Amino acid sequence: MHEGRATFRFEKIKSLGKVLVRMTNSQEILKVEALEKTFPIHGSFFSKKRGFVHAVSKVSFEMFKGETLGIVGESGCGKTTLGLCLLRIIEPTGGKIFFEGKDILFLDRMKLQALRKRIQIIFQDPFGSLDPQWSVGRIVGEGLTIHKIAHGSEMEDRVDTMLKKVGLNPEYKFRSPNEFSGGQRQRIGIARALILEPELLIGDEPMSALDVSIQAQIINLLTQLQNEFHFSFLMISHDLSAVKYVSDRVGVMYLGKLVEIARSHDIYHSPHHPYTQALLSAIPLPDPTTRKKRIILRGDIPSPANPPTGCCFHTRCIKKIDICAKEEPKLKEVKPSHYCACHIQEA
Amino acid sequence: MSDTITSINASKKIFHSLWSNKRGLIGCVTVLAVMVIAITAPLISPFDPLKQDLSLRLKPPGCKGSSGTHWLGTDHLGRDVASRIIYGARISLIISLSAVIIASILGITIGLITGYFRGKIDTIFMRLADIQLAFPFILLIIAVVAVLGANIRNIIVVFGITGWVVYARIVRSEVLSLREREFITAAKALGGSNFRIIFLHLFPNVGASCIVIATLEIARMILMEAALSFLGLGIQPPTPSWGGLLADGRDYLFTSWWFATFPGMAIMLTILGVNMMGDWLRDFLI
Amino acid sequence: MPYSRSIIREGEVKYVKKYLLQRLLQTIVVLVGITLIVFIILHLTGDPTHLLLPLEATKEEITLFRHQMGFDKPLYAQYLHFLKGVIHGDFGQSLRHGQPALYLVVERLPATIELTVAALAIALAIAIPVGILSAVKPNTSTDHIGMIVALMGQSMPIYWSGLMLILLLTVKLNLLPAFGRSGLHSLIMPAISLGFFSMARIVRVTRSSMISVLGKDFIRTAKAKGLTNYRVIVLHAFKNAAIPIITLVGMELGTLLGGAVITETIFAWPGVGRLAIQAIYNRDFPVVQAAVFTLAVIFVLINLLVDILYTYLDPRVRYG
Numbered sequence: 039m040h041e042g043r044a045t046f047r048f049e050k051i052k053s054l055g056k057v058l059v060r061m062t063n064s065q066e067i068l069k070v071e072a073l074e075k076t077f078p079i080h081g082s083f084f085s086k087k088r089g090f091v092h093a094v095s096k097v098s099f100e101m102f103k104g105e106t107l108g109i110v111g112e113s114g115c116g117k118t119t120l121g122l123c124l125l126r127i128i129e130p131t132g133g134k135i136f137f138e139g140k141d142i143l144f145l146d147r148m149k150l151q152a153l154r155k156r157i158q159i160i161f162q163d164p165f166g167s168l169d170p171q172w173s174v175g176r177i178v179g180e181g182l183t184i185h186k187i188a189h190g191s192e193m194e195d196r197v198d199t200m201l202k203k204v205g206l207n208p209e210y211k212f213r214s215p216n217e218f219s220g221g222q223r224q225r226i227g228i229a230r231a232l233i234l235e236p237e238l239l240i241g242d243e244p245m246s247a248l249d250v251s252i253q254a255q256i257i258n259l260l261t262q263l264q265n266e267f268h269f270s271f272l273m274i275s276h277d278l279s280a281v282k283y284v285s286d287r288v289g290v291m292y293l294g295k296l297v298e299i300a301r302s303h304d305i306y307h308s309p310h311h312p313y314t315q316a317l318l319s320a321i322p323l324p325d326p327t328t329r330k331k332r333i334i335l336r337g338d339i340p341s342p343a344n345p346p347t348g349c350c351f352h353t354r355c356i357k358k359i360d361i362c363a364k365e366e367p368k369l370k371e372v373k374p375s376h377y378c379a380c381h382i383q384e385a
Numbered sequence: 386m387s388d389t390i391t392s393i394n395a396s397k398k399i400f401h402s403l404w405s406n407k408r409g410l411i412g413c414v415t416v417l418a419v420m421v422i423a424i425t426a427p428l429i430s431p432f433d434p435l436k437q438d439l440s441l442r443l444k445p446p447g448c449k450g451s452s453g454t455h456w457l458g459t460d461h462l463g464r465d466v467a468s469r470i471i472y473g474a475r476i477s478l479i480i481s482l483s484a485v486i487i488a489s490i491l492g493i494t495i496g497l498i499t500g501y502f503r504g505k506i507d508t509i510f511m512r513l514a515d516i517q518l519a520f521p522f523i524l525l526i527i528a529v530v531a532v533l534g535a536n537i538r539n540i541i542v543v544f545g546i547t548g549w550v551v552y553a554r555i556v557r558s559e560v561l562s563l564r565e566r567e568f569i570t571a572a573k574a575l576g577g578s579n580f581r582i583i584f585l586h587l588f589p590n591v592g593a594s595c596i597v598i599a600t601l602e603i604a605r606m607i608l609m610e611a612a613l614s615f616l617g618l619g620i621q622p623p624t625p626s627w628g629g630l631l632a633d634g635r636d637y638l639f640t641s642w643w644f645a646t647f648p649g650m651a652i653m654l655t656i657l658g659v660n661m662m663g664d665w666l667r668d669f670l671i
Numbered sequence: 672m673p674y675s676r677s678i679i680r681e682g683e684v685k686y687v688k689k690y691l692l693q694r695l696l697q698t699i700v701v702l703v704g705i706t707l708i709v710f711i712i713l714h715l716t717g718d719p720t721h722l723l724l725p726l727e728a729t730k731e732e733i734t735l736f737r738h739q740m741g742f743d744k745p746l747y748a749q750y751l752h753f754l755k756g757v758i759h760g761d762f763g764q765s766l767r768h769g770q771p772a773l774y775l776v777v778e779r780l781p782a783t784i785e786l787t788v789a790a791l792a793i794a795l796a797i798a799i800p801v802g803i804l805s806a807v808k809p810n811t812s813t814d815h816i817g818m819i820v821a822l823m824g825q826s827m828p829i830y831w832s833g834l835m836l837i838l839l840l841t842v843k844l845n846l847l848p849a850f851g852r853s854g855l856h857s858l859i860m861p862a863i864s865l866g867f868f869s870m871a872r873i874v875r876v877t878r879s880s881m882i883s884v885l886g887k888d889f890i891r892t893a894k895a896k897g898l899t900n901y902r903v904i905v906l907h908a909f910k911n912a913a914i915p916i917i918t919l920v921g922m923e924l925g926t927l928l929g930g931a932v933i934t935e936t937i938f939a940w941p942g943v944g945r946l947a948i949q950a951i952y953n954r955d956f957p958v959v960q961a962a963v964f965t966l967a968v969i970f971v972l973i974n975l976l977v978d979i980l981y982t983y984l985d986p987r988v989r990y991g
Contacts, residue, residue, distance in 0.1 A: 125571050154576035167567035181575045230571070288404035515697070516704035519971045520963070522929050525708075530960055531951045532715045608828050614932055615830045616948060631830055635937070638834060639842050646838070647829030656826035 045203075058331070067138055067238060067270050068101035068124070071296065074132030075119050079343060091343045093119040095294035095350075096133065098369065101238075106264070106271040108285030108302070110278055110317070111161050114342065116294040117274045118162075121240045124272070125159055126150065155185055158231035162243040164223035168215040174201075174226055175211025181234040182322060200229040203266070203378075204259060221252035225259065241273045245280060253277075257284055282306055290314045293350040294342055296369065300376035310378040312355045357382055402669050409665025415658025423474040430468040431456070434625045438463035443641045458643040460633060466644065467626035470651050476626040477655070480541055481606035485599050487545025492552025493595055497583050499553065500560025507557075514550045522547070526609065530618050540619060544606055552598055559591045593670035600663035604656045611652055627652050691979065698975050706966045709960050710753050714746065757964065763957035767950070769915060772961040776943055780965070782852055783942030786934065787927045790866035791860055791920070799871045799916075802877025803909065817874060824871030829930050833864035833937040850939040861938040865930050869923045876919045880912040887911075914981075921977035925970045 052128035075094040093116045101107050109117045122128040126142065135142050140215060142153060158181075161167035168177055179197045182188045188196055204225040215223055225245060226267040231239060241260070243358060257280060264271055275281050281288060282302060289299035290311065298311040309315045316333040335354045340346055346353050352362035367379045403410045420630050422429065439462065441450055446458040450465070457466040498506040517525075526543055535538045563569065564587070572582050607627075613619030614628025622629055627648045634645025720737050737743050740763075741752060756762060762772035805817040840860060841849040848857045884890065885908055893907050932944030939945070943962050950958035 122570075125574050127570060151576050154574065159571070159574050161567045161571060163567050167571050169572075169586055169590070171570040171592075172586075180572070180577070184576050184578075184581070227571070229576070234575075404906060512697075512700060512704070516701050516708065518925075519701050519705055519974070520708070520967050522925075525712075525963070527932070527948070527951060528712050528963060529715065531959075532712055604826075610981060616933070616936060616949070628830070631834065635834060638838060642838055642842070645831075645834050647832065649828070652828055652831060653823075653826050654826070656820065658825055659821060 059243040065103045066100050067103045068272075069136040070124070070133070071098050071136070072096045072133040073098070073120070073123060073130055073135065074118075075123055075128060075130050076132075089343050092294050092345055093342060094123060094130070095345070097291070097294075097296045098133075099289055099296060099299055101270055101272065103237075103270055104268055106273060106284055108281035108288040109272065109274045109291060110276060110281050110288060112276060114339070116293045116342070117291050118242055120291070121159065121242045121272065121274050122239060124238075125157055126153075131223035146321065151185070155181075155234045156236050157238045157240065158234060158236040159240040159242060160224070160227045160231050160244045162246050164220040164227065164247055167227050168223055170214065170216055172215070173211065174213055174215055174218075177215065177226060178211070178229045178233055179228065185234070185305050187234075190221070197229075198235060200233045203232075203263065204229045219252075220248050221255060223249065223255055224252075228256075228259065228263070232263060232269075235267060235269075237269055239269045239271050241271065241275075243275050244273075245277065246275065253280065260284070278317060288319070293340065293345055295379070297351065297380070298378045299369070300373070300378075304373065304376050308371050308373075310376070311351075311380050312357050312382070313351050349379075399669070402409025403665070406668065407655045408661045409669070412658045412663070412665060415636070415654065419474055419655050419658065420478065420622050422471055423478045426471050426475055430471045431492060432465035432468040434463060434468040434472045435623055443637060443644070445641070446643050457647045458641070460630075460644055461637060461641075465642050466630070466647055469630055470627070470648055473625045473627040473630060474655075475536075475609045476620055476624065477610060477652075480537065480544065480610045481603045483541045484544035484548060484606050485602050487541070487549030488602065489552050489595060489599050491546070492549035493556050493591070495549060496553040496556025497560055497587055497591075500557035501564055501579070501583055501587065514554065517547065517550055522609075525618065526613065527618055530613060535613070535618050535621060537620065540610060540613065544609065548606070550601060551601070552603065552658070555594055555598060556591050556621065559594060560587055560622060563587055563590055569604065597663060597670060600659060600666055604659040606660075607652070607656060687720065694975060694978050698971055701782050701971055702968065704926060705964060705971070706754055706757050707750070709964050709967075710750050712963075713960065714749075715955050724910070759864065762961035762964070763812055765950075765955055765958045767953050767955045767958070772957040773965070775946060775958055776961045778964050779943045779946050783928075783931055783944060784942060785858065786861055786940060786942060787924070787931055789862035790927055790934075791869065791924065792866075792929075793862050793868035794866035794873055794923075794936060795920070797866075798873035799877055802874045803881055805874070805878045806881030806885060814878075817878070821871040821874040824867045824874075827867065829864055829868055829933050832867055833861070835866050836860045837937075852941055857938075857940075861940055864937075865927060865934045868930060869927055872923065873916065873919060877912070877916055880915045881908060884908050884912040905931050917977065921974060924973050928970060 048360055073094055074092075074096055076090040076092050079089045079091060095116070097116075097120060099107075109120065111117050119128060123130045130143065137153070137157065142150075145153065158298050168174075172180075175194070175197050177355060178200055179188075179193050182193050182196060194211075197211055201208045201211060206222065206225055206229070210218075215226060218226070227244075244260075248256060260271065261284060263269075271284075273281060273284060285302045287300065290297050290303050290304045290305070290313065292313050298305065298309065298314050300310075305314065309318055312333075313335075316335050319333040333356070336356065337354050339354055340350075346363075348364045349355070349358075349362045349367050352358045355362065365381070367381050369377045369379045372378045403413060432450070432455075438451070438459070441448070441455070441463040443461055444450075444455060444459045446456060446466075448455050448458065450459075455465050455467065457470070460469070462552065495510055499510050523546065529543050530539060533543070537598060545660055567635075569582060572586055577586075610619055611626070611628030611631070614626040615632045616628075617632060619628055620626040624631075630648035630654075631645055632662050634641075637644050720733055720740075720742055741749055744752075760773050764770065765772050765775055768775060801817045801820070805814040808814055837849045837860065840846045847860050849860070851857060890908055928944075931942060932948060934940065935942045935945035936948050943966060947959055947962035947966075950956070950962065
């Protein structure tokens with residue numbers, strides 16, 4: 039129901055004729071190759087490891103300058119871990135990441151610091167992502183202080199400008215974040231990330247904790263800011279309808295693997311992977327007269343500590359064939375710019 | 386400008402909170418009174434606490450002396466009990482406040498570092514804490530002071546160095562949960578150094594608990610110092626300390642009851658005040 | 672979650688064993704640490720000879736003494752010698768009484784235990800009913816009185832309350848003997864004065880623990896089922912509230928042991944604490960070491976027992 043309302047509002051935005059022109063050129067800004075992150079599991083009373091959680095399993099994709107790439111999947115599929123790996127807040131256990139052509143996995147301290155100015159992140163929890171003991175102005179300006187970009191009155195000016203850009207009164211900079219609503223706090227978080235003028239912004243489920251009406255405002259704000267600052271936006275979410283209208287391309291993750299990636303329109307109108315098809319069938323439509331075939335997945339999601347052999351999805355797939363249990367499908371181009379990892383090649 | 390606005394707001398909040406919590410108000414007023422008494426001791430003390438007058442030995446409260454009334458009586462050397470209590474407050478406060486400052490700095494730093502970095506350093510300090518807590522504390526202090534000698538400096542140092550555990554434990558457990566919060570991840574993503582995260586982000590968020598702990602620790606240290614002095618292992622006579630007064634009074638318990646009663650009451654009222662203030666602080670800050 | 676069954680199920684036995692093994696190892700580490708600290712205390716100022724001998728001792732006496740006590744050997748050798756002695760229960764001879772130090776300590780141990788147990792019993796006997804009553808009728812006058820009593824108990828130092836009790840009951844009313852250990856009469860005042868402090872803390876924890884348990888849903892269910900108030904409170908609520916109380920009691924035993932030192936001094940109670948204080952006055956350090964070590968060991972063992980009791984009582988602990 040809620041998703042229906044959001045869809046409705048996004049439709050409204052489109053129909054208001056706001057054509058958002060984004061500078062999309064085919065220059066690569068990010069290239070991820072076979073990225074892997076496993077976490078060891080420790081038993082409580084034993085100190086020897088009892089296994090590994092494969093949070094991110096050989097994920098590869100590219101991102102282009104100025105585009106918005108959406109990464110969707112259910113909770114626990116590894117998308118947040120992926121985002122944190124790109125920032126190197128979590129260190130990947132395998133694979134490579136190239137940012138603007140340079141390998142960022144083996145950087146010295148100074149270069150890593152410099153990288154931080156160029157890739158930034160906004161978080162899911164508006165109530166946990168701002169330090170309750172700091173004032174709003176100090177929070178927003180922290181990046182400037184850390185990187186010694188500005189201080190004193192120049193910093194204040196920049197903070198004021200940034201607050202205005204996200205739709206907040208600069209007078210708020212003296213207040214504590216506890217005095218603000220979820221939506222306002224997210225704006226503060228956005229201001230904090232964008233004040234460094236990064237080239238890549240990662241949004242880790244930035245709207246999941248907000249009310250539906252606020253979600254629309256924030257999405258609007260992000261799109262507007264993207265036009266102004268020209269950053270590339272990696273939006274991680276489990277909200278399919280929100281991702282649909284914002285992204286140029288969408289990637290679908292399941293159990294740590296990227297199973298499909300294509301242009302937004304293609305994903306929603308001709309999904310190839312059975313999992314994507316099932317996901318899309320679950321989006322409620324605002325029109326009660328339309329009927330949709332709802333694909334219901336069998337069974338429960340397997341544990342990421344013990345993923346299935348072969349294709350990670352085969353245990354729940356209704357279309358599976360023999361080979362699915364034995365061999366892991368690779369991402370193949372099934373249509374121009376449309377990649378799918380599945381042994382069955384049907385639409 | 387922003388600082389004054391926030392500090393005006395803060396004092397308003399404190400005032401309202403105290404007004405509604407009468408116990409806290411009494412506690413704070415008591416503590417303030419004790420501090421004022423200690424600081425202005427030379428001004429308000431009716432007699433010189435060290436001046437002996439053997440003709441006025443063990444006189445009951447209210448007796449008239451050469452330069453005024455001994456409201457609380459005299460001790461076995463003719464000294465005014467009230468004045469000795471007033472000066473004793475100085476000793477108690479100096480020792481407890483200094484020791485608390487040392488212990489809190491040590492304990493908070495250890496708590497922050499072990500909670501944030503974990504690993505070996507965490508195990509070492511937690512084992513150390515276990516070992517230290519295994520001792521009946523008093524005995525440890527007594528033994529150490531006996532070996533090193535009983536003077537103010539040693540007492541402050543021993544209290545301070547052994548008092549770190551309670552701060553470290555609580556700070557550590559709070560840091561363990563705080564470090565998973567997103568604002569810490571945000572600080573890392575912005576490029577914040579470990580130093581910045583620990584002292585600018587984590588520390589302000591554990592500060593409230595630390596203040597509450599410190600308050601209760603002050604009470605505990607006043608009690609411990611008095612215990613030491615009572616056993617003769619603390620501040621040595623003739624310097625007046627509350628515990629020492631009690632020890633002297635004990636010898637004359639059967640004849641001159643006032644000698645032991647009033648210093649003890651002073652201790653009790655002070656501790657009561659500190660405890661009430663600590664309770665209020667806990668409710669106010671957490 | 673109500674703590675229902677305390678039976679340790681089959682699958683859990685392995686975990687419990689591992690946990691207890693860990694705790695045991697931890698305890699041993701702590702005990703070794705204690706020996707280290709006890710050893711270091713004596714040597715804090717370097718050579719302890721001047722602490723133990725009177726000032727007038729001649730050079731020959733000093734050298735002889737040092738050799739006798741082994742102070743002329745290197746520090747680590749002395750420690751190893753000390754450790755060996757500890758394992759055999761040999762802390763050396765008391766410098767004052769000429770008897771083995773540990774023997775003196777053990778001789779006095781029953782008196783201290785008697786005092787501590789009595790104090791704890793009194794504390795619990797008063798604190799738990801008061802705490803429960805306060806929790807059942809929160810914010811009424813009963814509650815407030817109980818809390819004020821607790822607050823005062825926490826603020827009264829043992830040495831003072833002991834003296835005041837003597838003043839009242841011995842000097843003024845001549846009811847109870849003030850000194851020495853001579854039967855139940857002489858136990859009452861020391862036990863009360865020692866227990867009063869702990870009682871205060873136990874009251875507070877009982878009250879807050881009961882309040883939080885009474886607010887839980889399963890209590891409402893019990894009441895809805897029609898159980899009488901008494902059954903509800905005592906059987907259901909208290910059993911669950913007891914766990915933090917038990918933790919506190921475990922910690923309080925340590926505080927009580929420490930407080931016993933002072934109480935024994937005031938009331939001339941012939942226990943380990945009084946022995947330790949006298950030994951410190953007399954600079955009889957073998958006895959001091961033996962006393963401190965014994966009390967510390969007792970405390971550590973109590974903690975271990977409390978932890979073991981925990982695994983039996985609280986199923987959640989077994990899962991780590």
